[in-house]
Amino acid sequence: METALRAQGISALYLFGSVARDVARDDSDIDLLFEVLPQRRFSLFDQAGLQVDLSEALQTHVDFVPRMALRPRMRERVEAEMVRVF
Numbered sequence: 739m740e741t742a743l744r745a746q747g748i749s750a751l752y753l754f755g756s757v758a759r760d761v762a763r764d765d766s767d768i769d770l771l772f773e774v775l776p777q778r779r780f781s782l783f784d785q786a787g788l789q790v791d792l793s794e795a796l797q798t799h800v801d802f803v804p805r806m807a808l809r810p811r812m813r814e815r816v817e818a819e820m821v822r823v824f
Contacts, residue, residue, distance in 0.1 A: 747778030767799040
């Protein structure tokens with residue numbers, strides 16, 4: 739999946755949430771935070787499409803969140819627990 743994500747302009751991918759904290763249950767989703775290359779045009783449609791692709795590949799619901807969209811208080815919590823995937 740890394741090659742496909744990079745081809746779409748994703749420059750970094752991080753895992754956060756219950757899976758990153760190693761407290762996930764069977765019904766937990768996977769929370770992924772991403773960064774996009776600055777020169778790349780990336781729309782909500784691109785984000786939604788990649789979220790569907792990731793959910794299908796991982797066979798579970800994926801929350802696919804752009805890093806720049808995090809609010810300051812949420813950013814602190816997420817950055818404290820996130821694990822870099824690539």
